[in-house]
Amino acid sequence: MSEHPTDRTGTIRLTVGQALVRFLAAQYSERDGVRQRLIPGTFGIFGHGNVAGLGQALLQNAIDPAEGEAPMPFYQARNEQNMVHTAVAYSRTKNRMQAMACTPSIGPGSTNMVTGAALATVDRIPVLLLPSDIFANRAVDPVLQQLEDERAMDVSVNDAFRPVSRYFDRIWRPEQLIPSALAAMRVLTDPAETGAVTICLPQDVQAEAYDWPLKFFRERTWHVARPVPEPAALDRAAQVIREARRPVVIAGGGVIYSEASAALTAFTDATGIPVLDTQAGKGALSADHPLCIGGVGATGNDAANQLAAEADVVIGVGTRYTDFTTSSHTAFRNPDVRFVNLNVKAFDAAKHSATMVVADARTGLEALQEALDGWTAPAEHGERARQLRAQWEELIAPCFxxxxxxxxxxxxxxxxxxxxxxxxxxxxxxxxxxxxxxxxxxxxxxxxxxxxxxxxxxxxxxxxxxxxxxxxxxxxxxxxxxxxxxxxxxxxxxxxxxxxxxxxxxxxxxxxGWSSIGSLSESHGSQRFGTKYRMRDEDSGLLDGEKxxxxxxxxxxxxxxxxxxxxxxxxxxxxxxxxxxxxxxxxxxxxTDLYGPNPPGNGWWDVPVSETARLASTQEARIEYENDLMPQRHYL
Known part of the structure; x- marks a missing residue:
């Protein structure tokens, strides 16, 4: 993080809401010399709790900005969960270099954002959530929509955000905003620890005035790091890869967020290692590349899954190995398989007892390519990958x-x-x-x-x-x-x-109907029960009547x-x-037709089937489930 060189002294009297808007409008992110507004706008739905606090601040910013105050565009949403999804999609499209803010009313308006917060944190996409909260002064107790906890008076429904936020705070006093806002910006721009950032704002505090130091509103640029790999870790990873005969790369979302597609292409061209991709990593290597084999795992393709099953070294780049990627730990079937994980987050780099390289995907791939200079995967391995891809494309032609x-x-x-x-x-x-x-x-x-x-x-x-x-x-x-x-x-x-x-x-x-769950239900012995949109049949009593x-x-x-x-x-x-x-x-x-055709399934997903049942369909599905479970193992 760096600051604008202009030095200003003194204070200015603003409400907490006004100060927060002014602060956010002066924050910037930078990576590779590209500088942009970190918080380019705010989505909001107003109600009691924010209409006279942050709402007033956004209005004042829009029609009567103070000298030196940057504009903060406001966008009116219709549903609180939706506005978080909108903000997440914006940030993801910007490769996490910008993050929208979201302000809802107190109570149900705020807790409607919990699902969106969970999504952002699970997907590691930055978003700034500003839920309204109870009165800090407790003069009005209980306020409308307040959760009363007999054990403590500092608990509100917004505490539900704690487990699904990467950063959480509640501003009980105006001056607490200064360290909290700065900490929030750090998390929003951290490539490893980002996700939902939640700052709860009690409704009386939002409207409370305070003499703010002008330095708080100085332009700040938060530099997004590209961590480089430790030389010893790089040497260990290169040694494992050099010993491989059937290596594959698993490209995850981290490749895209770090803008490492060119580095991945160069790495693939230099080493001849086939690339399989996750849902978040698809497109990291263009589908036109002959060694782009496509999706791996439970919803992947047959070519990628065959290569995964045979692989002796799996190089995970920017992936967190969800159960769909590993086919619930049945995808990588070589008993001697080893993992090399290149990830900006040590937590993910350590998965599957891997040889860890903690680094940005782009700098890591560039360094790994240099460490492998002169080495390529066996030519027959690349040829097999291309043949499997061609066979898969023939197999799926009827789908189109x-x-x-x-x-x-x-x-x-x-x-x-x-x-x-x-x-x-x-x-x-x-x-x-x-x-x-x-x-x-x-x-x-x-x-x-x-x-x-x-x-x-x-x-x-x-x-x-x-x-x-x-x-x-x-x-x-x-x-x-x-x-x-x-x-x-x-x-x-x-x-x-x-x-x-x-x-x-x-x-x-x-x-x-719900086609996906209907198919899952049918394949697991539950006969598509409750998955079609139908009227209730008077004779059967089930939802199997007319559409x-x-x-x-x-x-x-x-x-x-x-x-x-x-x-x-x-x-x-x-x-x-x-x-x-x-x-x-x-x-x-x-x-569309409910029943397909769909691409042939070749991966597996662990969805347990009832161990005992009177229904023959469930009994049969249980036998199949136990057979499918046999290859499942920890990767040690």
């Missing part, structure tokens, strides 16, 4: 082709969309059956194109995320692929998209958005081309 069924499979739509979108456009998805199909099928030609939230896999993320991604990358076409189940959970930010005149394309796939008469297209039109409804792939292509030419947001509702 028309079938004799009445409605297209969602995989047909994905194939068309992959062809239609440009390299720098952005496709967004998060939950349901779609992430599995997309990881197996999508060919990401840039690190910018594939935006899958699969650390938390939060239904409802896609639509607000499209707003955040478009705000961060206005020249890209941003497409959110949304299931009908996800759409019903969180459509509210369509109103924000319309109000801000943001051009996004919403692709809603309607198959009248619900919900009209998604009409619902979207009620927000003022143009809607196109299609039922075949060619009609979808035409609708997408029309949406591209529009200056306003457009929705395309696609009626």
């Amino acid at each position: 082709a028309p079938h004799d069924q009445e409605l297209p499979a969602q995989t047909e739509i994905f194939g068309a969309l992959n062809e239609l979108m440009g390299d720098e456009d952005i496709v967004i998805n998060a939950a349901g059956s779609m992430p599995g199909d997309l990881q197996a099928l999508w060919k990401a030609r840039s690190p910018h194109q594939y935006h899958l939230e699969y650390g938390y896999s939060c239904m409802g993320y896609e639509l607000p995320a499209s707003l955040g991604a478009k705000m961060a990358s206005p020249d890209s076409e941003v497409v959110a692929i949304i299931g009908d189940g996800t759409f019903q959970m969180a459509p509210q930010e369509i109103a924000t998209i319309v109000a801000e005149r943001v051009k996004v394309i919403l692709v809603i796939l309607q198959n009248h 619900l008469p919900f009209d998604i297209a009409a619902n979207i039109r009620s927000y003022g958005l143009e809607v196109q409804e299609v039922s075949d792939t060619e009609a979808f292509r035409a609708a997408y081309r029309r949406a591209e030419t529009s200056e306003l947001a457009t929705a395309i509702v696609v009626n």
